[in-house]
Amino acid sequence: MTTVPLRALIFDVDGTLADTESAHRSAFNHAFAEEGLDWHWDEPLYTRLLEVSGGKERITRYWGQVHGGVKAIHAGALADTVQRIHDLKTAAYERMVQDGAVQLRPGVLHLIESACNEGLRLAIATTTSPVNIAALLRSAIGPDWKYTFQFVEDASTAPCKKPHPQVYLQMLQRLHLHAAECLAFEDSANGLKAASGAGLRTIVTPNEFTAHHDFAGALRVLPSLQGTTVAELRGWHAAASR
Ligand code: XBP
Numbered sequence: 510m511t512t513v514p515l516r517a518l519i520f521d522v523d524g525t526l527a528d529t530e531s532a533h534r535s536a537f538n539h540a541f542a543e544e545g546l547d548w549h550w551d552e553p554l555y556t557r558l559l560e561v562s563g564g565k566e567r568i569t570r571y572w573g574q575v576h577g578g579v580k581a582i583h584a585g586a587l588a589d590t591v592q593r594i595h596d597l598k599t600a601a602y603e604r605m606v607q608d609g610a611v612q613l614r615p616g617v618l619h620l621i622e623s624a625c626n627e628g629l630r631l632a633i634a635t636t637t638s639p640v641n642i643a644a645l646l647r648s649a650i651g652p653d654w655k656y657t658f659q660f661v662e663d664a665s666t667a668p669c670k671k672p673h674p675q676v677y678l679q680m681l682q683r684l685h686l687h688a689a690e691c692l693a694f695e696d697s698a699n700g701l702k703a704a705s706g707a708g709l710r711t712i713v714t715p716n717e718f719t720a721h722h723d724f725a726g727a728l729r730v731l732p733s734l735q736g737t738t739v740a741e742l743r744g745w746h747a748a749a750s751r
């Protein structure tokens with residue numbers, strides 16, 4: 510019986526390629542202070558807020574929780590203020606990444622280099638902003654990172670945030686591949702739901718913010734990609750394809 514060949518690896522960014530959420534949390538708090546707000550997201554609160562994908566959506570959800578009167582504010586004014594806060598946050602995060610605050614997770618660079626060398630196509634499907642992706646990958650891989658990842662789908666191209674599968678469905682269309690020809694890599698329950706919703710078999714590498722999430726349906730749940738080889742990926746993919 511012939512199995513469907515593995516042709517592409519589709520990676521989430523935050524929490525998967527790199528442990529970025531501590532830096533995101535600090536950047537949010539920096540933005541709140543710059544905006545003159547007395548908001549502070551500590552780790553337990555941010556862990557809960559991460560159940561909302563998308564920085565702007567996260568700010569809006571928190572604002573509604575803290576100041577129930579959000580609906581009393583003109584929707585346009587709310588959106589403008591959220592956008593301003595998020596722009597401050599993104600600028601702070603970009604500076605932090607440029608200053609070396611974030612590294613790729615163990616095994617990630619070796620796996621993507623091996624996959625490239627073995628002719629697998631690589632892509633990114635993330636909820637984060639394009640600026641954040643460029644800052645991280647320029648710092649971690651170098652200015653030519655765009656030659657490593659053939660396509661990127663992100664918050665600017667897929668407005669329906671994970672767990673909605675839009676970002677993965679759009680990526681499969683751009684790759685002109687069936688879900689069965691790919692593997693997805695995620696760190697969170699929302700990410701797993703989004704990838705699975707697009708029919709993708711998914712390898713999950715949890716982190717401190719997502720270790721408690723439900724990863725039922727994942728192809729594998731690994732502590733990290735340290736030591737994971739392309740041969741192992743092909744074996745897991747083939748076994749799941751039978
Ligand atoms: C994770 C997210 C993002 C980041 C913050 O994205 O949900 O919102 O937490 O980045 P993923 P932004 O795991 O899909 O990479 O503030 O730019 O949204």
Ligand code: MG
Pocket residue numbers: 521522523524525695696697700
């Ligand atoms: Mg993630």
